[in-house]
Amino acid sequence: MLAKCEGIVIRTTDYGETNKIITLYTKEFGKVGVMARGAKKPNSRFSAVTQLFHFGHYLFLSGRGLGQLQQGETLESFRSIREDIFLTAYASYIAELLDKGTEERKPHEALFNLFYQSLHYLDEEYDPEIIVNIFEMKMLSVFGFAPELNRCVNCGAQDGSFSFSIREGGLLCHRCEGIDPYRMAISPAVARILRVLYYLNLDRLGTISIKEATKKEIRLVLDAYYDEYLGIELKTKRFLRQMGKMKDQL
Secondary structure: OEEEEEEEEEEEEEEOOOEEEEEEEEOOOEEEEEEEOOOOOOOOOOOOOOOOOOEEEEEEEOOOOOEEEEEEEEEEOOHHHHOOHHHHHHHHHHHHHHHHHOOEOOOOHHHHHHHHHHHHHHHOOOOHHHHHHHHHHHHHHHHOOOOEOOOOOOOOOOOOOEEEEOOOOEEEEOOOHHHOOOOEEOOHHHHHHHHHHHHOOHHHOOOOOOOHHHHHHHHHHHHHHHHHHOOOOOHHHHHHHHHHHHHHHO
């Protein structure tokens, strides 16, 4: 059966000397694997449409196993991302995060739109750290461990100063901080920005400027939270951490 969809390439694997297996995240079907025969040949009609982050219309023969790519048409290539090693690293991380958080053939149009918008903003040279933070925050509910950011996770208070508890899964007010000796001290700005990033509609994203010190605090919180609840080390995340260390040394 022929299936048509809008999709973005989130993973590619060489298969034999001339073929590729691509993983598409699609609006209509969710995540699907597709065999692109001959895609590695320089003159292949599939050469462009099977590149990482390519967004296009795809027509494939659908069956029980891998689909068989029949046709591809470019909608957006995100070329600027692929030509910049740093943007490629950020985009690869959110693609891997999306891949780990989704199952085969489970459509989620809002998640597709989030991924597309994130790539678009990276391609348009918005602050990549902020775009990645937004994506990470919104993926928390997909993974099923969204933190409590509106009130104290223990007593429900919305006033006072707050720390962040990895163990308790959210904000702890100053009255309850004693229940977690390993809580993370955070500034009021971080508590507020985490909430904004989680609820922000990317369609309404304007110019967001966050101080470097605040970005480092946010990074520490998200890294600790993901390390605790996701339970796996992403290859692209290791590279981003190395990039962060290089940036600090400059």
